Amino acid sequence: MSAHPLDKYLVTKRLPHIWCPGCGIGVALAAILRAIDRRVREGALKPENLVMVTGIGCTARAAIYVSFDSAHTIHGRAIPFASGAKLANPKLEVMVLGGDGDIAGIGGNHLLHAARRNMDLTVFMITNMVYAMTGGQVAPTTPTGMYTTTTPKGNPETPVNVIKLVAYQGANYVARASTTHPALIERYTYRALGMEGFRFIEIISPCPEIFGRHIGFRDPVELYEEIKKKSKYKPKPSLEESDLDWERGWVLGEFIERNEPGYLKRIGRV
Amino acid sequence: MSRCEYIPANIAIAEGAMAAGLSFFAGYPITPASDLFEYLAEKLPERGGVVVQFEDEIGSINAVIGAAWAGAKAMTATSGPGFSLMVEGLGLAIMTETPLVLVDVMRAGPSTGVPTKTTQSDVYQVRFAAHGEYSVPVLVPWSAQEAFDLAVKAFNIAEALRTPVILLTDAALAHTWERVEIKGHDEIEIVKRRPPCNPPEKFKLYEPCKDLAPRMAYFGEGYGILVESLAHDEEGYYSPNTEAYERLVRRLVAKIERNSHLIADNEEYLTRGAEYVIYAYGSTARSAYAVVKELRREGLRVGLFRPRALWPFDAEGLKKATESAKKVFVVENNLGKMVREVERVLKNKEVIPINVIDLEVPPPDKISEEIRRWL
Numbered sequence: 001m002s003a004h005p006l007d008k009y010l011v012t013k014r015l016p017h018i019w020c021p022g023c024g025i026g027v028a029l030a031a032i033l034r035a036i037d038r039r040v041r042e043g044a045l046k047p048e049n050l051v052m053v054t055g056i057g058c059t060a061r062a063a064i065y066v067s068f069d070s071a072h073t074i075h076g077r078a079i080p081f082a083s084g085a086k087l088a089n090p091k092l093e094v095m096v097l098g099g100d101g102d103i104a105g106i107g108g109n110h111l112l113h114a115a116r117r118n119m120d121l122t123v124f125m126i127t128n129m130v131y132a133m134t135g136g137q138v139a140p141t142t143p144t145g146m147y148t149t150t151t152p153k154g155n156p157e158t159p160v161n162v163i164k165l166v167a168y169q170g171a172n173y174v175a176r177a178s179t180t181h182p183a184l185i186e187r188y189t190y191r192a193l194g195m196e197g198f199r200f201i202e203i204i205s206p207c208p209e210i211f212g213r214h215i216g217f218r219d220p221v222e223l224y225e226e227i228k229k230k231s232k233y234k235p236k237p238s239l240e241e242s243d244l245d246w247e248r249g250w251v252l253g254e255f256i257e258r259n260e261p262g263y264l265k266r267i268g269r270v
Numbered sequence: 271m272s273r274c275e276y277i278p279a280n281i282a283i284a285e286g287a288m289a290a291g292l293s294f295f296a297g298y299p300i301t302p303a304s305d306l307f308e309y310l311a312e313k314l315p316e317r318g319g320v321v322v323q324f325e326d327e328i329g330s331i332n333a334v335i336g337a338a339w340a341g342a343k344a345m346t347a348t349s350g351p352g353f354s355l356m357v358e359g360l361g362l363a364i365m366t367e368t369p370l371v372l373v374d375v376m377r378a379g380p381s382t383g384v385p386t387k388t389t390q391s392d393v394y395q396v397r398f399a400a401h402g403e404y405s406v407p408v409l410v411p412w413s414a415q416e417a418f419d420l421a422v423k424a425f426n427i428a429e430a431l432r433t434p435v436i437l438l439t440d441a442a443l444a445h446t447w448e449r450v451e452i453k454g455h456d457e458i459e460i461v462k463r464r465p466p467c468n469p470p471e472k473f474k475l476y477e478p479c480k481d482l483a484p485r486m487a488y489f490g491e492g493y494g495i496l497v498e499s500l501a502h503d504e505e506g507y508y509s510p511n512t513e514a515y516e517r518l519v520r521r522l523v524a525k526i527e528r529n530s531h532l533i534a535d536n537e538e539y540l541t542r543g544a545e546y547v548i549y550a551y552g553s554t555a556r557s558a559y560a561v562v563k564e565l566r567r568e569g570l571r572v573g574l575f576r577p578r579a580l581w582p583f584d585a586e587g588l589k590k591a592t593e594s595a596k597k598v599f600v601v602e603n604n605l606g607k608m609v610r611e612v613e614r615v616l617k618n619k620e621v622i623p624i625n626v627i628d629l630e631v632p633p634p635d636k637i638s639e640e641i642r643r644w645l
Contacts, residue, residue: 014507077358081332081333084296084333084335087333089340110325110329113324
């Protein structure tokens, strides 16, 4: 069988993956791996120094498919686990990949403080606006009024704007992409991997089975088209344009780019 | 080179951990464990190590686990309320077989309880609080010197068996100043982590050696390891079938229980031929020791059995030490915990719980008063 150029980054014997047809997580992972591969081919990254840390959820399963070092840990705790690994061995290029529930819900406190410390990590948050693995419960990113299995009369809460949250804490890099625009995921990942400090990339991703179907999208392509329509790329958007609004859509782009010293530098570990 | 210092158990643990090669500490402030953390914050970076205060105990224990997988000898320290928050991380460390040391300085609970004072009420919490099947070594010193020695031993067990180890002290010991011999790195036995013996393509992260503990590769060594919290096979692949699950949990438990010779360690004082044996541990054992001396002066044949490891429970050691005993008194600063284990092991003996709750340390006269009722 002819090998795919990214096969070297995957444990191919564990495929097929668990993600549903039409799910965006595989698209996101592929784009991230393409960016990693570019950095590796340029000699800027060594594959043996890559570490992917995940928590629990659909997105978190990515850790079990990558061939480089990885950890599939517990719900919400990927960021402190990753911080410990990076602090113990600064040579490692440590990435965290998680869903919106994992990163901004149960792991929200760790996210806030890692951003505040400007911890030398790249965190990818796949936003599908629902707890998918457990069957469709409300997420911190679920749009107001939307049906979920635990808000049958509609979500009464305001969704969290994680872009603002992380940006206000002093993260070095804050961007939003979408699996409907995989080239942006690749570009932002490539940039983030060349930086120090805390780097955060939100990736909007369709969940046709648990999110889409529950709100009336019978076909994965319909949900994909809807998310594509709502995602508007903008060069250098402001934080004021960062709200995640189901009615008005959302902006993709690089909201923050700073070059403040990362945590390791601050404690003299570099 | 060794040196002597006048320090409390909290500081002795910090020194013991550094002597054993500690290189990473993450913690969150909590009485009565904070001064251990503060001491390391000053000392460990001078030796090239890292000390970080995390946002909570959950972050601390997970950072310690991550650091261990990046090759560090790692530790955290807390007390009951913080331990409660660390329990899910402890479960992760057990499932992923991560070597680390977790210091628990007991205070009085439940909940916020009495932060500055002691009890021995968390001896079940440290052993049973996580969900699922497991066993975890728990060491329990009775002095500042022993706190130093057992800190070293805790790291050695952690490395030998690829397991978290709990070092259990209490608020009284934490701040009782005593003379401690601080041995140098070259004067103590250091057990090293076992590296892979296979090339990366053949290495299995959870494949046990003969002693049931697996070898360990770190992040950054080119082994492409998967640290997996799901139930897994020897390669680390999720295996939701009975056979693989049973094999895993039986090994996780047997790894500790069958290697209890590396952990079990008891001090016996006048137990040979004793008519009465007192079972006591930690700070309470110091008073129990005084009671044994007091009763011996009166001609009573009393002895003391003091485990330095509470778990795994050393049934054989206890049986042997109590062979001649008619009655066994279990003296604890709680409402009766280890006494259940003693009763389970010594089925045909009279086992009497002596539960003296005292926020300082149960004084000898309170203990002897209780014991005298049964003599």
